[in-house]
Amino acid sequence: MLVVEEGDTVEIVLKNADSVTHGLSIHAANTQTSKFLGNVQPGEERVFRFTADFPGVFMYHCAPGGHGIMAHTMGGQHGMIVVEPKKKYRLEAELKRPPDLKLYIVQSEWYASGRDFFDGKATYVVFNGYNFRYVNEPIPVRPGDYVRIYFLNAGPSLTSTFHVVGGVWEYIYYQGNPDNLMKGSQTVLAGPSDSWVIEWRVPPVEGDYTLVTHVFNTAIKGAVGILRAKKDAPRIGEVRAEGPKALASVPADAKRVLDPYGLGTPDHEHTVRVPLDPTLVQPVAVGSKALEPLPVRVQMVGNSFYPKILEIPVGTTVEFVNEDVFDLLDGERTGRHDAVVIDVKGPEPFVTPKLGHGERYRITFTKPGEYVYICSIHPYMKGVIRVYAPVDQEAGGPEPEHHH
Template sequence: MAWNTSAKLGNYLQKSPLEKMYAKCMFKRLGARSTKRPATWHSKTSRLITWWLIALVIAGLSHIAIPSYRWTLIHMFTLGALTNSIVLWSQHFTEKWQHSSPTATFYRVFVWRTYALNIAILLTIIGKIFAVPGAFLVGATSVSLLLAWHGVQIARQITWGKRFTHSSLAFMASAFSLAVGAILGLLVGRGHTDLLRAHLLANFGGFVGLAAMGALSVLFPAMWRTKIRWDLTKYALIVAIIGLLLAVKFYEVGVLVYAFAWTLALIGFLSCLPPVLRDPRDRISFPAVSALAAVIWLIGSLLRLADGHLPTLGLLVGFGAQLLIGTMSYLLPTTIGGGPTAVRAGLRELNRAALFRSTIINGGLLVWVFASNSWLKVAASALVCLCLAYLLVGVPRAVRAQRAAMAQRGADNAGVDKAGEPRWGQVTAGVALLCALALVFGGNTAPAPVSTPVAATGETTRIDLTMHNMHFMPSSVTVPAGNRLIITVHNNDTQIHDLVFPSGSTTGRMQPGATTELDAGIISTSTEAWCSIAGHKMQGMTLQVLVDDESSPAPATPQQPTQQRPKDATDIPHAVDATLAPAPAGKVHEVTIDVSEVVIDGRGRWTFNGGLQGPVLRGRVGDEFRVRFVNHGSMAHSIDFHAGIVSPDQVMRPINPGESLEYNFRAERAGIWLYHCGTMPMSMHVAAGMFGAVIIDPPDLAPVDAEYLLVQSEVYGLTGSAENPVDPAKLAAGTPDAVVFNGMENQYVAHPLQLRAGQTARFWVLDAGPNRSLSFHIVGAQFHTVYHEGAYVLRNGVGGAGGTGGGAQALGLLAAQGGFVEAHFPEAGTYTFVNHQFIDAERGARGQVVVAP
């Protein structure tokens, strides 16, 4: 349970007035004040936080298989773990600090409201990532209403004049902030991009930030086991709310005011530390260091946010995750209680390797922010996650230790040692481990070309650079040798871009409209910088930096790309179902197409709805298609339906991550039509898998025994990542590693199409490209019907000129063309279908039709 109010705190807590008050509020035995309070309400709701953290770890390990995994992981943490934590502890602290006396009914309602909140959170996440109709709307609206209800309940418990009334008011404002932020998130999901910043500020600045500031006003000095000299949080909360309101109209000014509020609070927090520096003892603990570091990360992230960047890592991990894990490491033992000895036992378990873990968490985050080597980033982030995840191991250990200590109460408690001096060697070990990672992963890059050293002049060259229409303007700059180059970069394009130098200096990804300053360092030789987002460099987003005493750098000698071996039939455990269902009934077809960047069967793909190719849409002439297009990728994407006659200005525009649009069209003409991403470079986006088929049946389509769909496309690079699925050199050279039907080479050799002797089949065929043509042929069969680009070339042996008894051997298609052929299979056997341009058949554009007797 918790400490008795009469328990002696001994050496664990100082006898300051603040600590006495905190012990009285926090540590008295649960239920001692009121017999109406159910003993399990706290445990019922607190275990939800642990479940969300476990789910987050599992999702993180399997993120490749999760659609829109970045959005999913972020919201599992913020909407799942953080929201449950804030709702639980805001009620706990308000009740203690306001000396309220909720009834048993209140607690039952609180528990069920918390369960309903988690159902709403699950609906929101599932509805978003799987595009479940109505789920996202219902979930987000329910989250908003339930948090508003929680805010009202907090307000009803507030008594004016109490010492910590301002903290309870912060909890109330926090709850209402998420009520607003959830609705803003719903609107952002529907394409209102101007609300994205407001969504971020309401949720993270209002909900998380205000709750954190209100709680830390008491928790910070308690964690450091000292008293606060200058309690500035009351004033900081007022300034923070003013900053959030200002940000609605004056974004940068509001964020800076909000950052100043946290700086003001930090000054007050730091006034706690002089006694700690004079007498550290066991005061320098994991919860205490985590709270201090989290506030510093928040202030730094806010300054970056005001400068036009989105410091996701700093906000989520440096501030949010570190503060959550740190405070839980302190609060759980003190809430379980059992007396001073028992609480010390629990805190000891959660404080193991405290300074080592804190060093790895904060040092690892700095490595991630400033390192350019991707493997070093992965290694550092893995260590950070392991140190944060220790909570899931430490909590059961702490519970067991406290129970054991309570069982020995009155006996010999010497087994629970008092903590000693801070173990500074753990800091050294953490720094040494991070340095070792830097040497291992940062030192294995190829040596830079030898160049003549140039002495620094001590002068600085400053330039303005604009990103627009997939180009840098200017595209080249001249700098005196030895000058430092400072570039002010403006993203005036509609897409996300960045600027990267070979040295690793980078702007980071810049949202449309953002401005930032990049220090490119001392320029001693001519070099080239570029946009690192996949395909943008190929589109011409390069910047030539020339020194004034050198000629332009000689162009590199082009190298022939190395071809990779496509999969053979033995490597393919499953195949895309090529069977085509009839057109659904009804004149209106509604569909959601969701962009995600994933790895499928070991290959990076940019996908429509997570498949090797987009979903098949089928209808009849006159049908209406209502498409909701959602971008959950990491860059701008778009969609272009050849089946519709629409103005491209709005519906085909690129949309940035988190945005969506409505694309409606009416099928005016029959045929098989391509749809694809139209964002430049189009060849890369199509080659990455962003294409699909729309089939509009001709009015007099004859019945057949089976229908199949085969879409040819090309694969450039067989080992790409989700971020870079296409080899740009091979794409530019026009040398695909594989040419495939329905997204994977040779899959219908491993898993043939099935027919029976005497059956007739229709094969709808589309060439998605992006570059190569198709000559579709079935070995051993002839086509009695050929439909090419909306017209019958041959129908039941009758040609367009009226001749009878004719047949066809191949359907020829250029990129973006389509049609169908019909063939009769009178005899059992294995019939191979191929692209009769045999080099492409040998690259994988082949399959089999097995005809059973």
């Protein structure tokens, strides 16, 4: 999160410390950014200057270019930059004092897979990075406090109607521009990358005022928080829109791990098992024509494979199909994909051609075993195909496990 003042010259130093290409789009900058902050290679550093001419609440997010812009933002690479206006917001002008609390809130969504992202099925919807973050740690306020909220819906895809239970927003400003004033609102409506500044005075009664998106099928997934009003509450001055710190490792007791590009929690939600199709064993026909075998599809979608884990009987044909639409450009910036086995301990290698949108490639799996594969263009895309076969009963069933 960044806060600057209207008219400031802002210098951004962007260093790519990762192993894949990234970039940066800064919505507060009214100047060319693709040229200066796009397609930043691993290890590369760029410096960029702009003048913060427009006051308000803006989004920034990763922007390697092309297809990668959406795919990286979906992964959570986004934040808020506030340009404080020279002109005073109205309630500050009326009260002749700054807010008691500046509350910076970024709403965003977490997805379990690129397929879920395409379909708008968020697993979690959060304020400042965590599920129910401010339910677990309520924000202290005092009755009568003047609160200014800087609200940004970072999306990437869903709409929000931000509301407080037990209150009516006094003044609201679309995009945070002090000239875009409206009054007396139960909600502010924000699509992805929309923002509002909200001014409100905590009513004179102690208790819990609940912040929530009134899009209730997303609130129920985590976008709820509490302002806890008490007369002797500590004055904290501000709550910053900082998200979760990246974990060094996943806790052993994690109930669910979202890894949209990779496998995530091995909890079967993204595992598909194909039973032996009787129509593949016994010849069947439609009238005088043999029934064409129906391949099992693995989609490339939103920089991930779907299903992530596929279990098939030996002899099954798998059709890889690229559902990503933007197949121009290259590297992180393209939605082209392939599938390449990486596990040298697997039964045998396979590799598909690089597929553009809507292109397909079929592989028939004749050797049982586990195939672990990635996309060579986006190597964090990971999938597993397990090919199973009847156990040779005379040999006494499967052997004891030799490796994990």
